Amino acid sequence: MSQKRTHEIACPFCGREQEVALWDSINVDSEPELREALLLNRVNRVECAGCGKGFRIDKPLVYRDREQDIFVHFDPLTGGRALADVEKSFREAMAELNRLLPKDVPPPEAHLVVEWSELIERVFLLEEGLDARLVEHIKYMLFQQNEGKIPASQKGLLFDAQDSTDEQLCFVVQDRSTKKLEAALNFARADYEALVNVFDSEDQLALLEEQFPGPYLNGRLRYLQDLAEP
Numbered sequence: 001m002s003q004k005r006t007h008e009i010a011c012p013f014c015g016r017e018q019e020v021a022l023w024d025s026i027n028v029d030s031e032p033e034l035r036e037a038l039l040l041n042r043v044n045r046v047e048c049a050g051c052g053k054g055f056r057i058d059k060p061l062v063y064r065d066r067e068q069d070i071f072v073h074f075d076p077l078t079g080g081r082a083l084a085d086v087e088k089s090f091r092e093a094m095a096e097l098n099r100l101l102p103k104d105v106p107p108p109e110a111h112l113v114v115e116w117s118e119l120i121e122r123v124f125l126l127e128e129g130l131d132a133r134l135v136e137h138i139k140y141m142l143f144q145q146n147e148g149k150i151p152a153s154q155k156g157l158l159f160d161a162q163d164s165t166d167e168q169l170c171f172v173v174q175d176r177s178t179k180k181l182e183a184a185l186n187f188a189r190a191d192y193e194a195l196v197n198v199f200d201s202e203d204q205l206a207l208l209e210e211q212f213p214g215p216y217l218n219g220r221l222r223y224l225q226d227l228a229e230p
């Protein structure tokens with residue numbers, strides 16, 4: 001079941017305080033219209049009762065699609081929380097969930113994202129049957145290949161399902177501060193399939209898991225980390 005709760009919030013534009021109902025979790029098996037609402041950016045969006053301006057409230061949200069086995073936890077880094085703390089509480093919550101599950105029920109493969117755009121991206125790529133870790137690995141390679149052109153400190157890459165084809169996986173370049181989409185990069189699907197085969201071997205998979213131990217997977221941050229190391 002999807003769950004909504006009432007919150008007391010203040011409008012970021014005019015300061016008016018008001019009560020709004022926000023989603024804690026959405027389950028698209030029982031309410032498929034919520035999938036559409038999420039992808040159209042309408043979930044946890046508020047229209048101020050005072051000034052009429054619209055804005056989104058960044059609060060934790062669980063996205064669940066049992067039929068397609070998709071489980072994404074959006075936990076934004078609000079209130080100055082560090083990524084390490086968010087990963088720690090995610091691990092604890094998953095351990096607790098697995099403890100509560102009956103022994104014969106395999107635990108869901110849960111994904112952690114911390115930005116709204118990552119939530120939408122992750123839902124799309126899982127629906128496409130892509131491997132999230134491999135997609136972040138590809139982003140890492142794209143940053144490496146486009147060094148100078150796409151500075152990882154300022155630009156992000158997002159998988160773009162709508163513009164992807166049977167031949168190409170499409171990635172859009174997004175400026176981290178303006179949020180503007182600036183360019184598109186393609187990655188051949190045949191090369192993706194080749195990577196799937198490479199990482200099919202246990203040794204290679206271990207290398208990929210070492211590159212992205214998780215639970216939070218981010219090719220851009222990993223690339224910046226490796227750049228910073230001597």
Ligand SMILES: [Zn+2]
Nearest residue numbers: 011014048051
């Ligand atoms: Zn307002």
